[in-house]
Amino acid sequence: MKKAFLVTLFAFITITTIAQPTTRRDTLQGGLRPERTCFDVLKYNLNITINPNKKHISGYNAIEFKIVENTDTIQLDLFENMTVDSIVLNKQHLNYKREYDAIFIRFPTILKKDSKQKLRFYYSGNPVVARNAPWDGGFVFRKDNQGKPWVGVAVQGTGASLWYPVKDHQTDEPDNGATIKVAVPNGLMNVSNGRFTGSTDVGNGYTRWDWEVTNPINNYNITVNIADYAHIHDTVNGLDLDYYVLKDNEEKARKHFEEVKPMIACFEEKFGKYPFYEDGYKLVETPYLGMEHQSAVAYGNGFKKGYRGYDLSFSGVGMLFDYITIHESGHEWFGNSITSKDVADMWIHEGFTTYSETVYVECRYGYEKAMKYVNGQRLNVQNDKPIIGIFGVNREGSGDMYFKGALFLNTLRHVINNDDKWWAMLLKYAKTYRKQVIDTETVINFFNTESGINLTPIFNQYLNYTNIPVLQLQRKNGSVQYRWETNVQHFEMPIDIVIEGKEIRVTGTTAWQILPNAAKRLKSVVPQQDKFYIKVQKL
Missing domain, CATH: 2.60.40.1730 (tricorn interacting facor f3 domain)
Structure with a gap:
């Protein structure tokens, strides 16, 4: 039953992802x-x-x-x-x-x-x-x-x-x-x-x-x-x-x-x-x-609760609310009020709206259930092609704009690492571009300015490439080293890591660095993947 359901679901979120030639009609x-x-x-x-x-x-x-x-x-x-x-x-x-x-x-x-x-x-x-x-x-x-x-x-x-x-x-x-x-x-x-x-x-x-x-x-x-x-x-x-x-x-x-x-x-x-x-x-x-x-x-x-009686997050949390009521109403703020100039940028509609489901869960049931819900959505991400589509031909990007888009915004929240600031930014974003038509560049510039951080490489990796960042870890010369493997050059992003039960934050780049706190064993290093939508590769 679940398998048949997933086929239907993926038909929903990937209907425009099949490669098609561009025509005069487009x-x-x-x-x-x-x-x-x-x-x-x-x-x-x-x-x-x-x-x-x-x-x-x-x-x-x-x-x-x-x-x-x-x-x-x-x-x-x-x-x-x-x-x-x-x-x-x-x-x-x-x-x-x-x-x-x-x-x-x-x-x-x-x-x-x-x-x-x-x-x-x-x-x-x-x-x-x-x-x-x-x-x-x-x-x-x-x-x-x-x-x-x-x-x-x-x-x-x-x-x-x-x-x-x-x-x-x-x-x-x-x-x-x-x-x-x-x-x-x-x-x-x-x-x-x-x-x-x-x-x-x-x-x-x-x-x-x-x-x-x-x-x-x-x-x-x-x-x-x-x-x-x-x-x-x-x-x-x-x-x-x-x-x-x-x-x-x-x-x-x-x-x-x-x-x-x-x-x-x-x-x-x-x-x-x-x-x-x-x-x-x-x-x-x-x-x-x-x-x-x-x-x-x-x-x-x-x-019904959920999506036709099923839980899109596979976490149990999705059965606490009616998916269609919450998701489609979230679009009143993201998609209807804030609209993308081109359908290639439809992640501005769907990523933020899918994230609004997580926001709703947190409002009603707390942070832990919200994190359980958003991370359960990983199972729906295909990483088949970039989220941003082809401009000027009425062509959307990957259906991953929904779940990957929400996971990216959850990642952005934890990159900011200050919830008061994050909620203030999200509120200001919705108010600043209320009833306006915008593009991805506008979104990036807004979050760069409000956060005081150059988030452009992070946006580019998640939106313009199929791959998500890979945190590589290796033991070398008696210490544990780490780096990001990405498509974007000069990529830089912080990550929270638990070492021997203690959480620290480090900022990774595409160059190898030594992990502090005297980490000696790879198995003692646990990146916090519930906060960041990444892959971890231990070499």
């Missing part, structure tokens, strides 16, 4: 050419109808944008299986050219720098249906226990343009948020991001459900959830908590989601105020496992 989606950088999206205004039985979408996205550089052409994106019905600006139909999923829109006159524009992009079609969401992108069309439609969508990595026209790149979040209006058959509800602003019977057997997002939002986070939902409302510290679950699950959800309150308290203490108070916090039951949809977190873990 560069169109992942690249930043002038047709993309010449404008800044201000707001998306979706107004669509979804027919669950026909698996069909129709409607428009009214896109508000500001011109950054004079241009007569911009690029928007919509999967090529979807139909472009028309694109209209100031009641004038615009010409466009399609290349794969890219739509190059030509304007009759040059749009001037600093001018604000609003076009309507009408479209329709049957969106891609996911084979196994959220591990592949697409819609999920299912039935609940009463035989009613139950619909969700997850498109991280695949691209939001799978189901609506958008500037499909993480560098540009709509500054003023989004309006999401979705008409669904009467008797069903649609739950999207942000605040519910009302519903309207449109008179054709459909009811439109309107939602408003006031904060910037990742393209892949904009979502729809269609079902005959029960609504549960609660609050914590002035934050609205709203849960939308299938009616059969209302009673168990009320009890199970009590875990949200201590989670919010922990994360606000360690990472700062919940980033999207204006839009509220929601958990929405979905027909797939989960996704970090901003202010409308997708939940499909069956109201």
Whole structure:
């Protein structure tokens, strides 16, 4: 059973690690050419109808944008299986050219720098249906226990343009948020991001459900959830908590989601105020496992502890909480608030969020259990390729960005070797880059500055190379010597070592040094691998 489970797990975290050739389609989606950088999206205004039985979408996205550089052409994106019905600006139909999923829109006159524009992009079609969401992108069309439609969508990595026209790149979040209006058959509800602003019977057997997002939002986070939902409302510290679950699950959800309150308290203490108070916090039951949809977190873990009833850390600690609730909610701070400019830097989302699970464990159960949890995750690390992916082609790095990323941050904590300083740094990081789009260089510079230590070689080794640092130990000339074996030149990192029952800290380099405290025997030297994610090699 565990073996079958691990196969499924590794399919989840390594789906993008298989070597693939770079194509023109990849560069169109992942690249930043002038047709993309010449404008800044201000707001998306979706107004669509979804027919669950026909698996069909129709409607428009009214896109508000500001011109950054004079241009007569911009690029928007919509999967090529979807139909472009028309694109209209100031009641004038615009010409466009399609290349794969890219739509190059030509304007009759040059749009001037600093001018604000609003076009309507009408479209329709049957969106891609996911084979196994959220591990592949697409819609999920299912039935609940009463035989009613139950619909969700997850498109991280695949691209939001799978189901609506958008500037499909993480560098540009709509500054003023989004309006999401979705008409669904009467008797069903649609739950999207942000605040519910009302519903309207449109008179054709459909009811439109309107939602408003006031904060910037990742393209892949904009979502729809269609079902005959029960609504549960609660609050914590002035934050609205709203849960939308299938009616059969209302009673168990009320009890199970009590875990949200201590989670919010922990994360606000360690990472700062919940980033999207204006839009509220929601958990929405979905027909797939989960996704970090901003202010409308997708939940499909069956109201179980662990990950589908299993412990990803193999330590027992993972069964103390619901993995999906904690992990996907952690993304509200890391991924939704702090976003990477390129998917190649997705470790900024996943490494910090996976580490947030350890933070939650420490908040509730203490340091020892937290260390047991994070170190249990070593069994999930494959060290198959670098965590950082290929830039400009919509290509993530290794799935190790999750567990190896968390273990790296745990290592960084113990390199700093001052918990008061560490928690202050982590809090300042979350606050400094709140609702911003950043890259790895920004992260490194921040931690270098705040720690007063040159951590760049350590970041480079863990993020840009497959291998983790190897602490080599040898007995020579009557003493024990040590050094780091790494890919990065001039690598330097401290390590705590227990010698004859006494712990000392030494700073290793790639050159051999004599271990102090008169260590004579290799077997008496015990590096503290629970604090540092390293390998030890006794020569």
